[in-house]
Amino acid sequence: MQIKYSGLGRLMLTLPALCLTLACHKMKDEPAPDNTADITLRQSFESFWDNMNRNYLFWDIDTTDWDLVYENYQPLFAALDKGNPADVRKGYSYFKAMTAGLIDGHYTLMVNHTIPGVEDAADIRPVEERKKLQPGYHPVYDYGNxxxxxxxxxxxxxxxxxxxxxxxxxxxxxxxxxxxxxxxxxxxxxxxxxxxxxxxxxxxxxxxxxxxxxxxxxxxxxxxxxxxxxxxxxxxxxxxxDTPLHYGYTRLKSGNGRLDYTPWINAVIRPGSEHxxxxxxxxxxxxxxxxxxxxxxxxxxxxxxxxxxxxxxxxxxSPLAPNEAYNGGPFQLSAQQFNGSLFYKVYTSSAIFKYKDNRIYExxxxxxxxxxxxxxxxxxxxxxxxxxxxxxxxxx
Amino acid sequence: MRTRTFLVVLLYFISGLPASAQLSMGLETGMTRNHLYTSLNNRSNTAYEAVNGWLIGVPVTYQFNSWLGIQADPLLMQKNYRLRRTGYYDGVYHQNNNYYLKLPVMAQLCLQYHRLQLFLHAGGYVAWWMAGRIKGVQPAILNNADPLPADEEPDNILQMQQAYAYHERYTFDARKDRRIELGGLAGLGAGWQLPSGYHLFVEVRYCSAWNQHQKPYMIRQPAAYNETLMIMTGCRFYIAKRKRNENAD
Structure with missing residues (x-):
């Protein structure tokens, strides 16, 4: 009898300890949108980096190392002073450098021209910048006449x-x-x-x-x-x-992870003619x-x-739509965040398109x-x- | 860290317990309800939902004495979850059905009253992801839906874009998917000893993963853990009984 109580007593003491081995998940909440007014350049970068992490569709095939971008540029932005136009211009050059390899043909980082230092800075379009350097690049020919x-x-x-x-x-x-x-x-x-x-x-x-x-x-x-x-x-x-034309596939985001995707969805043009x-x-x-x-x-x-x-x-x-529609693609800052952020909107695809030959021509x-x-x-x-x-x- | 803590505590109360031992095994089945515990506060009209699944297992119990035992019940089970859109996007969802081989090992504390037995389980598990399927409905961004009458405004995205339904095998992605899951569990159940020697039981068990369902493949990765409620019922029978004389030592 004595032994039983001893064993039972041990268990009554240790059972709570066992139960404590259950979850208290150390879960870090997804960063909520930063709604503080007048954010710093570092916060501007953090917001941009996080949104790109969750909303950019091409991480599966883009060779840009986005984690390395964070490691390299976060300390650089932390050292910048938003009140110094030269620092703001430097921050603009950092944005240009970190996005230089992105493959989204629609991608445009829209600069906040109200910030002293980047009043005349062009919006950042990485694909356009690369195409200008390629042989065969030419201006637009308007065949209208x-x-x-x-x-x-x-x-x-x-x-x-x-x-x-x-x-x-x-x-x-x-x-x-x-x-x-x-x-x-x-x-x-x-x-x-x-x-x-x-x-x-x-x-x-x-x-x-x-x-x-x-x-x-x-x-x-x-x-x-x-x-x-x-x-x-x-x-x-x-x-x-007169019959549906299947010409390719699209894929959407299925979660906040960089590689969370839906399966490929047939892209089909509907017939509008009897013949x-x-x-x-x-x-x-x-x-x-x-x-x-x-x-x-x-x-x-x-x-x-x-x-x-x-x-x-x-x-x-690859097609575009508002971010809310497909939980991916274009994103922009709130009105509060706008004040002080080097960028205010990023224009990027909401889905990836691949042609019927299973190749992506982005x-x-x-x-x-x-x-x-x-x-x-x-x-x-x-x-x-x-x-x-x-x-x-x-x-x- | 949690695994070591669990083992140390378990060994502490198992040590030096004399017992009349009984070994039993059986069959159990039941349902699971799994939830992917994560945060989506950056997404509107979007939420993860718990999804039901099934389980089947073989409980093996070693009873040290009338009130203490240890049980392992290898299971084949589902841990499913769904990402659902709401409001204007109602009807859009993406569901993961995951099949795991799971080995829970737990201490069993029993209270016996005649043929009725109440028991508590506490322990841990290791699970191995075997296979998965995905199903869902997505708006096909390039495929326009039938035009609405001129006097109607769309109140759902699936009135603008055609719905694309899928249900297919999921291919394991070694870059991000994790095969092994470890976790803790606690359960509460009741059993009835039949005159024939069979033991019927029913149990409600809660399992919580200690590691995330994806590998850490990116900085600031959204944390996501499986949390599973299981309700199972089954039958055990004794395959070995041993009584040790308490005065023998």
Missing amino acids: TDLVYLDKGYREALYTTADGDAYVRCGNIGKRVLFLRFSQCNLKAAAAQLSTGVKPVVQYFFDQLHQPAIKGIIIDVRANNGGNTEDLDFIIGSMI AVKIPIMVLADLYSRSVAELMTMAVGALPNGMVIGETTWGAT DSGFPPDILVKPDPVAFRNGRDMQLEKAVSWINQ
Whole structure:
């Protein structure tokens, strides 16, 4: 009996100790948004680094060592004085250096120009900076006047203004056999819904001509097109197909960890026609075909009768949406944080896109089927060699 | 550190206890309810939810005497959790179903009254991640949903983007996923001794992971731990009985 009580007594003493081996998790809360006003440059960096850690989509393939960035730059920012414009400029150069290798073609770090020291500092766009150094880099060629030389009389055109600036759409025939559509922004569906823009009759002409017997080929020109609304993928490409077109995949964030992703989700353009267009569909693309314009290029490339002519696109193939929608992508500071922060917003993709060939063309750009480099001499003489190639391909 | 503490304490009260020993084993089954304990205060309309699963195991109990024993019950079990969107994003979720082989080892303190037995368990476990599946619904960012009537405004993201549903095998990612989980546990149960010698029991057990479900692969990694509630029932039978004369020594 004595032994039993001794053993039971030991257990009554030690059982609580055993239970204490259960969790009291040493859990560090996710850093809450810093809502203190007038943050320091170090806090500006910390906020930027944390948000990039959680919201940037490309950590799976980007070679930038983000942990090393923290180790290297945190002490540097801690030594900076926000009241000293020279220090603020130094902080700007640190932001530029730490993001120099990022591969997101949309990536833009928007500078707070109210801070003395960076009033004239350009927003930071790493992909653009790298492309400027690559052979073959050229300024934008605006074929807006050049293609008028090739179009038959009676082409339709609309000039209108959007939140992204002036835009235009042009549709007509070339030599009666080729249907040509050119637009400077991918927002045709939304613009067509507003009668005041004049876009509706232009795109309606395009839709009406698609199945005309005289038309032997279609050219869609998205050169120097910065993209816009993904609605235009169904609106334009969908008008030429009668079955869903699978042209790639997207992947979203599934948690706050750098490598937390959803599975790949099929990207599909919905058919909008009872009869598919069977004649050749050419898309003209160049270095400045970006975002939805690139997706449109890739979608045409996925068509059995599609072909891409021109040069490799920009490499901003992944879509964007507000951060709250997909728990990733663009982020910005609150109004309180704005005061004193070197940046106020980061524009970055909300999902990763990969083409149906399972390759990711972010940063590298989507290559053409037929390479036709821009010819500045011909351009100055009013000739569009890429358009001529597309027309000759259709006519042969 | 916690493992060492646990072992030291366990050895302390086991040492020098004479007993009439009984060895039993059996079969148990039940359900699990697992929650991934982490913080999402940087995300709106987003929360982790507990998800039910199942378990099956083989309890092996060595009873030192009528009130003290030690039990190990190797288990095959699920630890599932779900990340769910709410409000405008209602319907969007991502769920992880994880299958573990688990070996809990615990001290058992019993109170016996005739055929009724009440018991407490306290101990630790080691678990090995075997396999996983993911399922969910996501808005396909590039796939537009059917247009709404002109007089309607969308009140859900799945009215704007097509819903993409998936249910597939999860591929272990050695860069971030952790196979081994260690943790502590405590349980409370009751049993009934049948005349035939079989022993029916039911137990509620709580397990808490000591290590995170992901490896530390990044600075400022969000901490995340599995916390699991288990309700199990089963049957044991004695396979060996030994009575030691208390005066023999």
